[in-house]
Amino acid sequence: MRAPTALIVEPESSGTELIPSAIGLGLSVRVVDRRPLHLLPAPVRKAVEAGTAVHDRVDTRSADAVADLAAALAGRETVAAVVPGFEYAVPVVAAAAARLGLPGIDPTTAEVLRDKRKMKHALAAAGVPVARGVPISAHHGGEAACRRAADLVGFPAVLKPVNGSGSLGVRRVDDHTELLDHVQGSRLAPMDDMGLWLGESLLLESYVRGPEFSVEGYACDGVPHVVAVTQKQLGPEPHFVETGHVVDPGLARRVRTELEDVAVAAVRALGMDVGAFHLEARLTSEGPVVIEVAARLGGDHIQRLVALAHGVDLPAAMLRVLSGRPVPPPAAGESGRVAGVRFFTVPDPATLGEPRRLEELTGALDGCLEAKVTVGSDALLVPATDFRGRFGHAVFAAPDRQSLDRAFAEVDELITTAVKVERPLCIS
Numbered sequence: 034m035r036a037p038t039a040l041i042v043e044p045e046s047s048g049t050e051l052i053p054s055a056i057g058l059g060l061s062v063r064v065v066d067r068r069p070l071h072l073l074p075a076p077v078r079k080a081v082e083a084g085t086a087v088h089d090r091v092d093t094r095s096a097d098a099v100a101d102l103a104a105a106l107a108g109r110e111t112v113a114a115v116v117p118g119f120e121y122a123v124p125v126v127a128a129a130a131a132r133l134g135l136p137g138i139d140p141t142t143a144e145v146l147r148d149k150r151k152m153k154h155a156l157a158a159a160g161v162p163v164a165r166g167v168p169i170s171a172h173h174g175g176e177a178a179c180r181r182a183a184d185l186v187g188f189p190a191v192l193k194p195v196n197g198s199g200s201l202g203v204r205r206v207d208d209h210t211e212l213l214d215h216v217q218g219s220r221l222a223p224m225d226d227m228g229l230w231l232g233e234s235l236l237l238e239s240y241v242r243g244p245e246f247s248v249e250g251y252a253c254d255g256v257p258h259v260v261a262v263t264q265k266q267l268g269p270e271p272h273f274v275e276t277g278h279v280v281d282p283g284l285a286r287r288v289r290t291e292l293e294d295v296a297v298a299a300v301r302a303l304g305m306d307v308g309a310f311h312l313e314a315r316l317t318s319e320g321p322v323v324i325e326v327a328a329r330l331g332g333d334h335i336q337r338l339v340a341l342a343h344g345v346d347l348p349a350a351m352l353r354v355l356s357g358r359p360v361p362p363p364a365a366g367e368s369g370r371v372a373g374v375r376f377f378t379v380p381d382p383a384t385l386g387e388p389r390r391l392e393e394l395t396g397a398l399d400g401c402l403e404a405k406v407t408v409g410s411d412a413l414l415v416p417a418t419d420f421r422g423r424f425g426h427a428v429f430a431a432p433d434r435q436s437l438d439r440a441f442a443e444v445d446e447l448i449t450t451a452v453k454v455e456r457p458l459c460i461s
Contacts, residue, residue: 048118159302
């Protein structure tokens with residue numbers, strides 16, 4: 034008898050971990066994606082080539098196309114769950130699950146989650162603290178429109194696409210000239226990310242001061258369960274590139290409770306009654322301010338850090354609740370373990386002569402579980418303006434925060450030693 038099927042739509046980043054988790058739960062896997070097999074992430078390609086997953090190529094920007102495929106499959110096999118493997122798949126997954134009568138968030142909720150402006154309105158209406166925000170159309174955002182938005186928000190401000198992910202197109206702007214320049218830039222050069230155009234509709238938000246965190250968890254039967262808090266490490270502004278994550282950051286109990294409470298309030302306010310959630314917030318002097326919420330796993334290896342620090346398999350929990358299965362309760366008490374990922378970046382243009390040597394040296398550091406460089410020899414490295422500018426990462430497990438911070442500092446020193454800064458030519 035064939036095992037029940039999990040449809041995993043557009044697995045990318047942490048979403049690729051859904052495939053082995055589904056197999057571990059006794060589910061068969063179908064990867065639903067608009068891309069041909071050779072363009073899928075390496076773990077997905079390997080699973081398909083090994084026969085542990087099947088690839089169905091469908092227009093995953095069309096809710097009807099994905100729902101039609103799910104309905105057709107349900108006519109000949111048991112479809113247990115439809116699962117988003119990435120941010121952009123959330124609306125089509127919600128529509129397909131609703132059509133099949135499977136657990137999933139309401140399609141209307143999914144649309145709100147994919148529009149940062151609508152999300153902000155819904156959170157504010159429920160009393161969840163958010164930054165003030167004003168929409169700007171890249172096509173109609175002339176000087177007068179930008180000035181009206183800035184008068185309501187103030188400077189400094191943050192400009193972002195309403196439908197983006199992964200820090201793409203997110204930038205701090207400090208005055209009217211910068212704001213107008215970047216709005217016009219979005220109009221002239223919108224970004225195509227996985228077949229989705231970003232930057233045509235923008236959101237100008239008040240700049241929120243304070244360290245950034247994310248809250249990871251899942252909802253089951255309408256009840257949100259917080260699993261972990263992640264501390265973000267960010268590169269230099271005006272960009273907001275994530276250069277590292279730490280789970281568990283060792284926060285004071287009061288601070289951790291504030292972050293957990295605001296996450297639960299936000300998840301409930303948005304109607305996220307089932308599935309995984311990843312909430313980002315900044316901790317101000319007056320408490321947490323929610324930046325945004327996603328109905329998916331956190332990216333950047335966060336789910337692996339959660340497993341290392343807390344022993345909780347978030348991909349498996351997500352699959353369980355979306356297939357109507359119970360989630361085993363986590364072990365009682367705090368583990369005391371700390372896990373983190375450090376991403377490789379450079380502050381100035383540089384080249385890396387021996388990427389494998391950097392990999393080996395990083396991998397030999399105490400507590401390093403994985404080290405990977407993603408560029409070839411002598412590749413030109415430039416300061417990162419979004420996640421695409423990072424050129425590798427290292428994952429660590431440590432007995433305490435001090436040990437982890439030392440490991441991160443050693444990584445930074447290895448990178449400084451390994452790269453050669455490219456000096457601009459001086460022409461006299």
